[in-house]
Amino acid sequence: MALRKIWLNLNGADRMTICDPEKDTLADVIRRMGLTGTKLGCKAGQCGACSVLLDGKVVRSCARKIKNIPDYSKIVTIEGIGTPASLHPLQLAWMVYGGVQCGFCAPGFIVSAKGLLDENSHPSREDVRSWFQKHRNACRCTGYKPLVDAVMGAAKVLRGGMTMEELAFKIPENGRIYGTNVPRPAALAKVCGVCDYGDDIQLKMPADTLHLAVVQPDLSHAKIINLDYAEAEKMPGVVKIVTYKDIKGSNRITLGAPHPRSKVNGFERCILAEDKIFRRGDVVAVAVADSEAHARAAAKTVKIEYEQLPEYLNLLDAIAPDALQIHKEMPNLYIELPLLKGKDTRPIMESAQHVVEGSFYSTRQPHLVIEPDVIQAYWDENGCITIHCKNLFIQVPKFTIADGIGLPPEKIRGIQNPTGASFGYSFSPGGQAIVAACAMAVNKPVTLTMSYEEHQHFTGKRAPSYANAKMACDDDGKILAVEFDIAYDHGAYCELAEGLASKGIRFFGYPYFIPNARGLSRCAATNHSFATAYRGFGSTQVYTSSEGMIDMMAEKMGMDPFEFRYRNIARPGDTNLNSYPYKDYPMEAIMDKMKPMYDAAKERAKAESTPEKRRGVGIALGGYNVTGGPDHAEIALELNADGTITHFNSWSDQGQGADVGTLVHTHEALRPLGISIDQIKLVQNDTLLCPVTGPAASSRSHYMAGNATIIAANLLMDAMRKEDGSFRTYDEMKAENIPTKYVGVYDTSGQCIDLDPNTGAGDPTVEYTYGMFLAEVEVDVATGKTKVLGMTSVADVGVVGSKQAVDGQAYGGMMHAIGFALSENYEDLKKHTSLAGSGFPYIEDVPDKLESYYVETPRKYGPQGSSGCAEMFQSSPHVAVINAIHNAVGVRIYELPATPEKVKEAIKAKEQGKEIKPVKYFLGSDLHETLDEIGENPIKITDSASLIV
Incomplete structure (x- = not known):
């Protein structure tokens, strides 16, 4: 190996280092020199987390080989812009305007923004947005709007139009910070680049720390005949190749679906694969070596002899009559939860004046965090295996992997690293189980940094769903009845399936009054990525069909979709789908607040549409539960x-x-x-x-x-x-x-009533949130490309505790919803392996016009009158986008995402006088026959505790 000595002028000082010019990137060298404010996310130049200034120009340092960097190049990293004791205006502005949520992308954005302001001291908001788009600065949390606000505020300070003191947050005279924009305590370290995330921590661990690399076969369903790792064990630096045989416990993750109607036992997921591979992403072995490079080289030499099995990569194939059973422990279709409210809907549908029906598909949405999974494990001074990770419930590993790795729960310690977001996927303890098992197998500290592709294949996703639905209405525009059958593709494993299925029978038609309903919510196993938690868990899929049906009914009746919703929203005394009163009734106030904005948006769309680019407005109502009791x-x-x-x-x-x-x-x-x-x-x-x-x-x-x-x-x-x-x-x-x-x-024990497993009736949650979304879009008729021009939310989440944090959840949720509606997907196992390949929304894909307003109804039992907030903002805004497309060009997209190709095809069919209608999905059995069978064979109700999801 030929090494190179190089001098770099780093943050104003000449510094010498030694590197491998063929392998090392500029980011590698900077980070080895201790400047870990330069973050590594995608490692492919797609996220901008590694942005630095190179001779005054913004570059993505992960994509610059050190061999192409001349001696004495001038490099500025986040550490050279400002320190905690001497902040740059950009850093302060990032804190004040809510630019920090997870904060992983903040250093790269701030460095990039400095590059802009060095060139242009008077940028417009469009200048800022164009700059971040050009330099591929990606954020998954904020919706980008607060970041543009921060640049504009910092620019004003740098021009002398405002002082740092005037920019800084000030505590109100009454001393109360509740409900204000008080900055986050962790923001200071994050904007200065001195907050250590997982990959930064691994650089600073003891010298004898070993590195892990996972072996993930490019297979989705196969029987393992033989695993040959003899050559891998002889590779340089390799300490051990860990397989399931080295795991001291049951090698199982126990996070099942304990519902009386579930046909699973929750023991089907292995920590490391034993005799079968169930999905792309399963890990069959782990290489343990003295460096990441050595571990990865060894992992590549592991050979797998296998027998290919049928790959069922979607629910429809997996539940077909001739499909083979994927897991020996359970049938492919393993949960069916019924919903019965009011009268039998069949005669109502037959006699109703107005009936609409449709079938809808929601996609397998990836979380697309900027920081992939990084995990450490070691024995601590108390004799505990200690796991540093992202997990959103840090106690989960203690109870879900203890038996699997062969330790009592009290001997497992969990510590959350500063986290580059998760949005739910980190609930799953699979990665933590692997790393803990490896630490035990070699009896040394270990660290695992997944590549982005490994992370994509390994982690769970939002479950795709297939739904058939029907709605009946009278001449006065009042909903009489609904029928729905929704099936979630839960992928290879059943983690959290009970909670997911329950959302199907809770949120169809929320927050309307629907007197009569018949529904069914199902989960099935496939050979694709397993379903896991994601903000809006389970409800987004339901709203895809229910809010689409609402618009379809309004169109059939010739009513404005706003007016139709206003007639049907729940009012005091009305019951929800589960036959209990709503906790609060704020929808009139929410809709009244939205009405002038809706009217103005319609006028804009009418005035600004052209034959080539049609504009439209769409709305959707939504909401979500707060807690999932008993809690x-x-x-x-x-x-x-x-x-x-x-x-x-x-x-x-x-x-x-x-x-x-x-x-x-x-x-x-x-x-x-x-x-x-x-x-x-x-x-x-x-x-x-x-x-x-x-x-x-x-x-x-x-x-x-x-x-x-x-x-x-x-x-x-x-x-x-x-x-x-x-x-x-x-x-x-x-x-x-x-x-x-x-x-x-x-x-909250005693405050909740579990859903009846025979009817779906119940009151399982102590509190709810409520909201409405408005989307403004422009559709290019020639290409089918949809651009969201603006999105507005009006929400009731109780008394707002932190305005900055709640606004941030609103903007971020709406951004995710735009991606869900138009581009994001993890379906193609070859294509959907990176941020860009999976349809990640960059700043010009998200409108600068993101607005969030509040109706604050104090919650009787809420702290300071507050409720929760995050998941409401990702419940249904994606349907507002789909409804807006229909309003713009007169075509409805039934299967997400609404890609340009789908929209163009629908427009072309409409022009030819054709109508694209969805084919009704076969979901395992007829809705009414299944409900009748459930009614004939009721389950005895027993007391049970619910997992909070």
Whole structure:
């Protein structure tokens, strides 16, 4: 190997290093020199997380070979722009305007933005957007709008139009930060590039840390005849090739579907494949070596002898009558949940004045985070196998992989690394199980960094769905009845399938009043990626059909879709699909707030449409549950010797703002003490130190952790309070032997009623959110390409706790929805392996016109009147886009995503006088025959606990 000595002028100082000119990239060299603010995401020049300034120009350093970098090139990284003690205006603006959510992309964006402002001190918003598009700066969290806001604010400071003091957040005069734009506590480290994410941590681990590389065969269904790794074990630096034979436990991940109507036992997923491969992404072995390069080289030499089996890559093939059973433990179609409300819908459908029906498909949406999976594991000083990971429920590995790796749960410790987002996929503990098992097999610390393609194949996705639906209405425009049959393609494994299936019978027709309904929600196994949690879990698929049907009925009746919805929204006393009253009835207020914006959007579309580029407006109603009871959360507050308060919780921060949520709740609950935000310290997401606060799922965390915080705060303040109403100091508490640490416990047991397994009736959730979305689109008639020009949401999530965080969830959710509607997919196992290949929305694919408004109905039992928020914003906005396409060009897209090819084909068919109608899907059996059979064979209802999803 011929090495090269190179001098780089790095952040103003000449520095020498030695590198491999053929293999090393500029990013590799920069990071080895300790400047890990330059992040590595896609490693293919598609995300811009690695952006640096090279001789004044923005470059993606992961795509620049060091051999092409001249000596003494001037390089500026995020660390050379500003420090925590001396911020650049861009860094402060990123904090103030909400540019930091997960924060993984922030350094690259800030460096890129500096390159722009060095050239153009007066950029327009379009200049900023064009710059980020040109330089491929990608963000998955923010919807981009806050990032443009930040650049515009920083530019004003640099021009002298505003001072840094004027830009900075200011605490209101009343001292209350609840409901304000207070920046996130973690934002400072993230905008300066000194926050260590998973791959940064692995660079700073002890010298004897071993590196892992996974062996993922390019197969979706096969019997393993033989695994030959003799050559791999002899490769340089290799310590061991780990297979399932080296795992000390059952080699199973136990995160099943424990529902009385489930036909699975939850033990079908192996940690490492044994005798079969069930999907592309299964890991059959892991190479353990002294470097990542050596591990990867060894992994490539592992040979697999196999027998090809039929690959069922979609639900329709997997449940066909002649399909073979994929898992010996369960049939391919393994859950069917019924929904019965009101009268039998069959005679209603036969006699109704107006009936519409349709079939709809929603795609296998990838989460498309910028940071792929990175995991570390080691034995800690307490004899625990300690796992550093992304998991959104840090206690999950303790109970879902313990038996699999052969340890008692108390010997597993979970720690959440600073996380480059997850949006739900990290609920699954598969990666953590593999890394922990390898650490045990070699008895040394280990680290795994997946390539983006490995990450794409390994992690779960949003479940595709197939739905047949029918709706009946009277002459007054009132819905009489609905029928629906939705089947989720759950992929290779059944993790969370019970929770997913339940969404199908909860959110069809939410939040309308539908007096009569018959429905069925099913899950089936296939040989594609397994389904896992994703923001809006299970509801997005349902809204694809239900909100499409609403628009179809409005069109059939000749009514404006807004008016039709207004007539049918739930009002006080009306029941939901599960035959219980809605928790709140804010839809009139939400729609009234949206109405003038809707009318203005229609006028714009009419005025600005041309024959070549047609404009349209679409709307959709949505919402989601908050918690999925019975639910339980614990937090702890401790008074410290210096008068500060430490808050301990395991509220996982995936970028949604667990740190700022904890801060505002704690500050508000302890306001009688008069403490400042600087006196609140956060210790989060270490199972050794923190109580069980529960998963960052089901929009529950703000609600549950907030209530637990209030309880703990009251316990602490009661203990501190003297008879005269003043408060004891730490020293006084100690002198009187009064404890200084208190645990707040909030539990919803007894507040919920499980869904009846025979009818779907029940009240399983203590709180809900409600919302409406408006999309404005332009469709190029010649090409079928759809551009979203604007998207607006009006939401009721209770009292807003952090305006910045909730706005961020709104903008991010709408961005994901645009991708879901138009481009994103993980179906083609050859093509959909990268960000760009999977249809990732860059900044010019997302409108700058993202707007979010609120109707704040205080929740009776919510902390400070708050609810949750995140998942509501990704429930149904994608259908607003699809409805807007129909409004623009008169064609309906029934199968997502609405690619230009699909839209163009539909337009061409319409021009020829044809109508593209979806073929009714065969979903295993007739809806009514299945419901009749369930009615004839009811299941005895028993008490059961629900997994929060």
